[in-house]
Amino acid sequence: MIRINDNYLKLPGSYLFATVAAKARAFRQELEEDDIISLGIGDVTQPLCPAAVEAMHNAVDELAYGETFRGYGPEQGYGFLREAIAAGDYAPRGVKLSPDEIFISDGAKSDTGNIVDILGGGRVAVTDPVYPVYVDSNAMAGRAGDYTGGRWNALTYLPCLEENGFVPQLPAEKVDVVYLCYPNNPMGTVLTKDELAVWVEYAIENDVLILFDAAYEAFITNPAVPHSIYEIDGAKKVAIEFRSYSKTAGFTGVRCGFSVIPDELAVEVAGRKVRLNELWKRRQCTKFNGASYISQRGAEAIYSEEGRRQTRSTIGYYLANAAFLKGTLDGMGLKAFGGTDAPYLWVKTPGGMPSWDFFDLLLRQAHLICTPGAGFGPSGEGFVRFTAFGRRESYVEAAARIEKLII
Ligand code: PLP
Numbered sequence: 001m002i003r004i005n006d007n008y009l010k011l012p013g014s015y016l017f018a019t020v021a022a023k024a025r026a027f028r029q030e031l032e033e034d035d036i037i038s039l040g041i042g043d044v045t046q047p048l049c050p051a052a053v054e055a056m057h058n059a060v061d062e063l064a065y066g067e068t069f070r071g072y073g074p075e076q077g078y079g080f081l082r083e084a085i086a087a088g089d090y091a092p093r094g095v096k097l098s099p100d101e102i103f104i105s106d107g108a109k110s111d112t113g114n115i116v117d118i119l120g121g122g123r124v125a126v127t128d129p130v131y132p133v134y135v136d137s138n139a140m141a142g143r144a145g146d147y148t149g150g151r152w153n154a155l156t157y158l159p160c161l162e163e164n165g166f167v168p169q170l171p172a173e174k175v176d177v178v179y180l181c182y183p184n185n186p187m188g189t190v191l192t193k194d195e196l197a198v199w200v201e202y203a204i205e206n207d208v209l210i211l212f213d214a215a216y217e218a219f220i221t222n223p224a225v226p227h228s229i230y231e232i233d234g235a236k237k238v239a240i241e242f243r244s245y246s247k248t249a250g251f252t253g254v255r256c257g258f259s260v261i262p263d264e265l266a267v268e269v270a271g272r273k274v275r276l277n278e279l280w281k282r283r284q285c286t287k288f289n290g291a292s293y294i295s296q297r298g299a300e301a302i303y304s305e306e307g308r309r310q311t312r313s314t315i316g317y318y319l320a321n322a323a324f325l326k327g328t329l330d331g332m333g334l335k336a337f338g339g340t341d342a343p344y345l346w347v348k349t350p351g352g353m354p355s356w357d358f359f360d361l362l363l364r365q366a367h368l369i370c371t372p373g374a375g376f377g378p379s380g381e382g383f384v385r386f387t388a389f390g391r392r393e394s395y396v397e398a399a400a401r402i403e404k405l406i407i
Contacts, residue, residue, distance in 0.1 A: 007142045016132065016375035017041055020359070024369055031367070037394045037401075039325075039386045040369040042185065042343070046317060048250040048298070049310040055301035056254075059294040073290045076281060077104020077258065081296045085258060088303040089243070095230040097260060101277060103284060104299075106291045107257040108215045108244035112179075113137040114287075115211060115240065115259075118279040122176025125156035127168045129186055129376030129383075131213065134179040150378050159379040160187060162348065166337060167195055170202050177209045183216040183225075186376045186385040187346040188322075188338020190225045196232055203238035209265075209276075210239040215257075218248040218315055220341045228260075236262035240276070247343060247389070249302045249311045256295040318343050321395045322388035328399035332407075336386075343388040346373070350407045358384055366401035 020040055028034055047053075062068040076082070082099035090097045105111050113133050121143055126134050135152060138144045145154025156175050158168035166189045171178070180199060183190050191199075203210050212229040220227055229235045244257035251257075261277035268274075301307045322339035329336040335348040347370075349358040355372035362368045362384075373383030 005140065005142075007140050010144075010147055011136060011139055012147055016371065019375075020369060020371060023360070023363065027363055027367075036363075036367045036369060037390070037398050038369040039390055039394065039398060040371045042247075042387045042389060043252050044247060044250050044318075044389045045391050046250055046314045048254065049302060049307055049314065051301040051304055051307035051310055052249055052251075052254075052298035056294050056298040059297035063293065070293050073293055073296070075285045075288055075290050076100075077102070077290065078293070078296050081300050082258075084300050084303040090228060090230070093227055093231055095228055097230070097262070101260055101262050103259045103261065103277075103280060104291050104296060105257050105259060105284075105288070106255040106295075107246060107251075108213060108242045108259075109133055111242050111257065111259045112211065112213055114283070115280075116141045116143070117283050117287075118276060119177060119209070123154070123156060123174065125158055125171050125175040125178045126377075127180065127184075128157040128159050128378055129373060129380035130179070131181055131185050132376065134181075134211070134213075135377075157377065157379070160184075160189070161379055162335075162337075166346070167191065170198070174206070175208060177211060178203070179211045179213065180229075181213040181215070183214075183219055183342035184338070184344075185216065185342070186344055186371065186373065186380065188340075188342040188344035188385075189346070190220065190222065190341045192222075192224045193226045193231065196226055196229060200229065200232040200235045200238060204234050208238065210235075211242070212239050213242045215242065215244040216247060216342050217243060218311065219319065219343055221319070222341050225341055230260070230262070236264040238265065240265065245299050245302060248315070249299075249307075250314065251295070251299070254295045254298055256291050256299045317392070318388045321390060321392060324392075324395050325386060325388070325399065328402050332402060332405070339388065345386040345388070347384050347386060349382050349384060352382060355381055355384055361405070361407070365405055366398070368398055368401060 081104055082102040085102050086097045086099050116137050124138050144152035156171050160166040160168050166187050217227045229239045229241055241260040245251035261280050266273045266275045326336045326339050337346040339345040355374040359372045370384040370386050373380030
C-alpha cells in the first residue's frame, strides 16, 4: 500500500503567486495590447555580474579537459568559496568563522526548507507576515498543526504591524524555534543591532533556536543595521544563518547560497553534547551532492574587487527603483514602508481596502501587478508588496499610471 505524507493534504490549495499569475492571465485576455507591468514576483532583471560570468566561463573550460576536470565536489562546498565567505563576508564585521562552519548550497530556499530535517519538533514561531517557505516546510513535517481560519494552529505568529513599527514582539508563550528574516521579505524592514540583540538575549535565556534568513543582507545601507546575526554577542550559541547569492549577484537561475552553523551551537542529549553542524553535515552528505563547481566559482568571483563593485552597482540600481517608487506613492498620500535596506516596499492600501481588492484595482486601472500582503499571513491584510527588481523604465511608467489612479 502506498502511504503518502498526508501533511501535504493540509496545505492550503492555491499558492499566492499562482493566483496572482492566474488573475493577470485572465485580465490579459481582456486587453487589446498587453501593457501589464509586473512589480510582483521577486525575481531579478539585471544580468549576472560580469566577474561571475567570466569565472563561470573559466570553470566550464576547466571541466572540458581531462587534467582539470572535476566530478563530485565536497558536499559541504569547495574550500575556496568557504574561505572567501569567512574572509569576505564575516571577518570584516568582526565575526570569526572557520570554513568548517559554512555549508554551500544551491540556495537559501533549499536550506531554510530543509533545516527542519535536523530538528525534532517543538513549538515554532514565525513573524507575520512571513516568507511562506518557513511555514510550509513545518506544515509538511507535521509541525504546524492544522490550517484553519487562515492560520496554522500549532504555530506561534508574531504580528508585525504598523503600530509596533513592524518589529515582532517576543513570544508570550514558550517556543523552541523562531524564524527571523532580515532584511525582511515581504516587508522590506530591518532590525537595528539593539533590536536584534533583544532576540539573541531572549534565545539564550529561553533555550530557543533562531533561524536567521539574511538572503537580502547585501541591500543594507544603514550602518546601525547588522549584516549578520553573529555581530551580536552570544548569537553563535543560538543561531543558524542563511544567505543567498540570488539577489546579490543575479544568481536566481545559477543557484548558489550558503548556511552558517557555528560550532558553538550544540544541545545536550543523554549527557552528550551534539553539535547541530555535525547533524547538518550528516544530512547534507546523505541527501545533497553539493552545488555545482561552476556556480561556486561564479560565487567566489563576487568577492573580488570588481565583483564587489559590480554587485554594489546593481544593488544600487534596485534600491534607486525602490526610492523612485516610494516617492511616487508618498506623493499620492500612500504609505510605503521599507525599500531603503531591502528590495521591497510594503504599502498600506488606501482607506483600509483589503489587499486583494487593491491588487485588483491596480491591475484593472493601472495594469500593474503587485503581491497582496494577505498572502503572506494574517497581518499582511491591508498591505501589498512591490518589488524593486524591475527595470527602471517599468518604474517610470508605473509611476505615471499610479498618479492617474482613482482611489
Ligand atoms: N529567503 C528569502 C527571504 C527569500 O525571499 C528568498 C527568495 O525569494 C529566498 C530565501 C530564496 O533564495 P534562493 O534563491 O537562494 O533559494
